[in-house]
Amino acid sequence: MDSAHEEPELPSAIQDLVQRLEGQGExxxxxxxxxxxxxxxxxxKRASLSTITGWRSQVRLRVLEAIGNCNTFEILDVEDIIWGDISRCWLNLASGLRGYSESKIQSLYLRYAWEDASAVKHVAEMIKSTPLLETLSLxxxxxxxxxxTVGILSQALIQSSSLxxxxxxxxxxxxxxxxxxxxAGDDRNRSIERLRLEVIDGLGDCLREILISNPSLKKVELARSHMSPEEWHQLGEVIRDxxxxxxxxxxxxxxxxxxxxxxxxxxxxxxDVNDPTLELDLFTRVEDEVMLSLHLLGSVLRGEIKSLKSLIIWKGSKKSIIFSILPMNGKTGETSVQKRLELSVRSEDLSKGVWEELLQYHVILYFKNINSKHL
Structure with a gap:
């Protein structure tokens, strides 16, 4: 064959990857x-997909097939491989997993998977084909x-008894x-213990129903969830009662x-009756926001608010202030529910006014100055 028509040799990194996916090597x-x-x-990335043609396309498909047929994965994060023909990608992965009942996958991270209904169906097949799956991220x-399509995906979640x-x-x-x-309901998944929701709006009614009806859930995490103050108030009442x-x-x-x-x-x-179950992480940017957070702490220390099990105040990207809130003598309903307050902060992060605001609450504070400076 004329050398001009010969396929170029696979790069060594691709060769090594395919071999290991096919069971050769580590x-x-x-x-x-x-x-x-x-x-x-x-x-x-998506902007360069037009370059994946001919030989490159064939190499890409071979890698996808090898990934789908690999049964040694414990963690599978497919973010980097689904650009392009998404439905075909999921088909390859789902087909491979379906053929291996001994799949070892414990964590599955599925991103950008919802371009069409067929892709979601393949995702549902992947979930059902991983009997050891413990963590699923969509x-x-x-x-x-x-x-x-929602019904198909929900059934896969319900049937995932290891999740x-x-x-x-x-x-x-x-x-x-x-x-x-x-x-929620009688036909719900009975194994999920931890639910994390981030940047999802309008979940007030849904969250209240799940918190009331699902005895399996032990921890629910909400991040950047936008609801009206009234919806947050109603959610708090459900948490309380x-x-x-x-x-x-x-x-x-x-x-x-x-x-x-x-x-x-x-x-x-x-x-006044139930032990606190609510933990708050407050991410602040400026000192005024820190002050508002300290006002909330003041209400807790004065016994006006008895809902917080812990409060963490971040300043920028740094965990500047940590409050470990513990019940006094194991009981709620005291004037202040605190027997110990632990604070870890760089003194230079906050002004004198903030320290004065904090110290007026008449509690014993244990200061940990992480720069080893004396206040």
Whole structure:
């Protein structure tokens, strides 16, 4: 054959990857980073998909087939491999997993999987074909999904009896119906213990129903979840009176407009009878936001709010202030429910006014100055 028509030799990184996927050499428990320069020619970002033709397309398909047929994965994150013909990608992966009942996958991260209904069906097949699956993440899927497709995915979740952690992020309007079908009611999934929801709006009614009706859930985490103050207030009432989960963690990226939801949740969840189950992480940017957070702490220390099991205040990207809130003598309902308050902070991060605000609460504080400076 004329050398001009010969296919170029596979790059060594691709050869090694395919061989290991096909069972030669050291087994792979998870995929390497396919965004690296050695793989970029075959797995580019969306903007460069037009370059994947001819020989490159065949190499890409061979890698996808090898990934689908590999039964040594314990963690599978497919973010870097689904650009392009998404439905075909999921078909390859689902077909391979379906043929291996001994799949070892424990963590499955599925992103950008919702371009069409057939892709979601293949995702459902993948979930059902991983009997050891403990952690499932469904991320970046803001497109609408038809009711029938939601039903297919919810059934896969219900049948996944090994699943312990479900992460759902940046999802569209179908997130609420999916969660209700999968986690509420008599036919719900009975194994999921931890639910993490991030950047999903309008889940008030759904969350209240799940917290009341699902005895399996032990921890629910909410991050960047936008609801009205009234919805947060109603959620707090459910946490106070009916929630079965022992920990509800809410993370707020602080803005002045978000103070009312924070306050509504903390106040409405407060109980003179039940032990606190609410944990708050407050991400602040400026000192005024720190001050508002300290006002909330003051209400806790004065016994006006008895809902918080812990409060963490972040300053920028740093965990500047940590409050470990513990019941006094194991009981709630005291004037202050604190017997110990632990604070870890760099003194230069906060002004004298903030320290004065904190110290006026008449409690014994244990200061840990991580720069070893004396206050």
């Amino acid at each position: 087994p792979l428990t998870q995929l390497p980073d396919l965004s690296g320069p050695e793989f970029r020619e075959f797995f580019p 991320i970046f899927s803001e497109k609408d999904m038809e009711d029938g 312990k952690v479900l992460n759902l992020a940046r999802s569209g309007k179908w997130a609420g119906p999916l969660l209700l079908k999968a986690l 009916n929630a079965i989960a022992t920990t509800i963690l809410a993370r707020f990226w602080f803005e002045h407009a978000e103070w009312k939801p924070i306050e509504a949740l903390a106040c409405s969840a407060s109980s």
